[in-house]
Amino acid sequence: MSENSVNPETMADALNSVQTVNVGDTVKGEVLAIEDKQLTVGIQGTGVEGVVPLKELSTQPIEDIHEVAQVGDVMDLVIISKIGKDKENGQFLLSKRRLESKKVWDELKAKSDAGENITAPVTSVVKGGLVVNAGVRGFVPASMVADHFVEDLKQYQGQELEFKIIEIEPLDNRLILSHRAVLEAQKAEAREEIFAKIQPGDVLDGKVARLTNFGAFVDLGGVDGLVHVSQISFDHVDKPSDVLKVGQDVKVKVLNLDPERNRISLSIKDTLPEPWDGIEDKAPVDAVLTGTVRRLTNFGAFVEVLPGVEGLVHISQISHEHIGTPADVLKEGQEVQVKVLSVDPSAHRLGLSIKALTEAPEGAAEEDNSNNSRPRRSNNNGGNNRGRRNGGNGGRTSIPAEYQQDDSGFSLGDILGDALKDAGQDDK
Known part of the structure; x- marks a missing residue:
């Protein structure tokens, strides 16, 4: 046999060693050439070539194809379609990304089955929720972002968060995640510790x-x-x-x-410091203070003169002239000047006056409004005291229940002014 002759058995062995490939097969490809948008690879053991488009190179965004591949590199690829008709010179479309994606789906499924959480960055905010990159695309509905209502989801853009896998369907590329479930679990654990200590x-x-x-x-x-x-x-x-x-x-x-x-x-x-502490120094008798009317009642006005400190301006101390109710001349929220008449630190009570800071009209009778507004005796018994002697109320005007149960800290004498005193004089 001449030196240039080919051994038939060797040729047969070589032909038999060439593998056939089909769509879906996992193969090894050697990078033969690099272009801006794709790689040309030789499929080892087949004698044919294929291409790997840029978008099929990785599950992660790629800015420069040369950063992820060099001539001579060998990589695992999956055949996704055949793009040539000639059996000998036909080319195939291959993907590295889909192999990575399959591996990611397998890992995610295993973590889901084990009840493990994953960590992934938020890549974008879309209508209805967040998109995250978990190696594959994941979606977080707005209701599963936090454990309270969040008006603007843009604050999560770019953040890396921990998620619980709520739903996973690799065949449908469906991955639903929840950050809220993670927060709730963390708070439940912390709450248990807090309540215990x-x-x-x-x-x-x-x-x-x-x-x-x-x-x-x-x-x-x-x-x-x-x-x-x-x-x-x-x-x-x-x-x-x-x-x-x-x-x-x-x-x-x-x-x-x-x-x-x-x-x-x-x-x-x-x-915070108790507002009534040192009240005798902060609001001494005869001091003139500026306050705000906080509440109006039939018997007077409660004026806040310091944060958390209210005093009573009895109706008789509002004006020199007769008024029917405090609401006739005052309104809640109004700013007024008052003079301190009395201070009782232990009972948290201040007696205040507005009229003490104004001059009485010339020729006006020096008569308190308390006399004008004092409770009247009833005429039901003809003005006598038979009702009192017989166990009744003796014709005396009854004290309204809301005055008897007032929570202001002021006594009935404070509330009714001199009316009780005068009524006692009438009974003598």
Whole structure:
């Protein structure tokens, strides 16, 4: 046999060693050439070539194809279609991304079955939720983003968050995730620890987490407690956002714990100095103060002269002239000047006067409005005292129930002025 002759057996062996490939097969491809948008690869063991488009190279975005492939590299690929008709010179379309994706789906499915969470970055905010890159595209519905309503989801753009897998369907490329479930689980664990170690009366450090119209939610370390608007300050607060801001560090006192309803009631006000402390120095008798009318009743006006400190301006101390009710000349929210008539620190009571700061009209009788508004004796018994002697009320005007049970801290004598004294004189 000549030196140039070919051994038939060797040729047969070579032909037999050439593998045939089909769509769906996993093969190894050697990079033969690199273009801007694709790789040309030789499919090992087949003698044929194929192409890998840029978008099929990776599950991650690629800016420069040369960063992920070099001539001579060998990579695992999957055949996704045949693009040539000639059997010998036919070419195939291959993908590296789909192999990676399949591997990712397998890993995600295993984590889902095991109840494990995943961590992934938020790549975009779309209508109805967030899109995340978990190696494959995942979607987080807006209702599963947080454990409270979030008005603007854009704040999550670019953040890397922990998610629970809610639904996974690899064949449909469907991956539904929830960040809310992770937060709720974390808070449940933290709540258990918090409820075990705190009790009413404790003073804790916290951070303002959220503000609403009715109060502020304060983070105590993974668990939120509510500071009702009435517990923010001794001063009147219309809206929590007027005095607090999200992220602000605050001290709070635990008012109440309700483990069954997962509620913690807190107070910022109770950690502040008591407003009545040193009241004799802050509001001494004869001092002139500027205050705000907070409440109007039939018997007078309650005026706040210091944050958390209210005093009573009895109806007889409002004006030199007769008035039917305080509402005739005053309104809630009105700013007024008052003179301090009396101070009772232990009872948290201030007696105030508006008329003491004004001159009486010339020629006006020096007569208190208390005389004009004193309770009248009843004429049902002809003006005699038989009713009193027989166990009745003796014709005396009864005290309205709301006055008897008033929670202002003022006595009936304070409320009715000199009326009780005068009524006692009439009975003699």
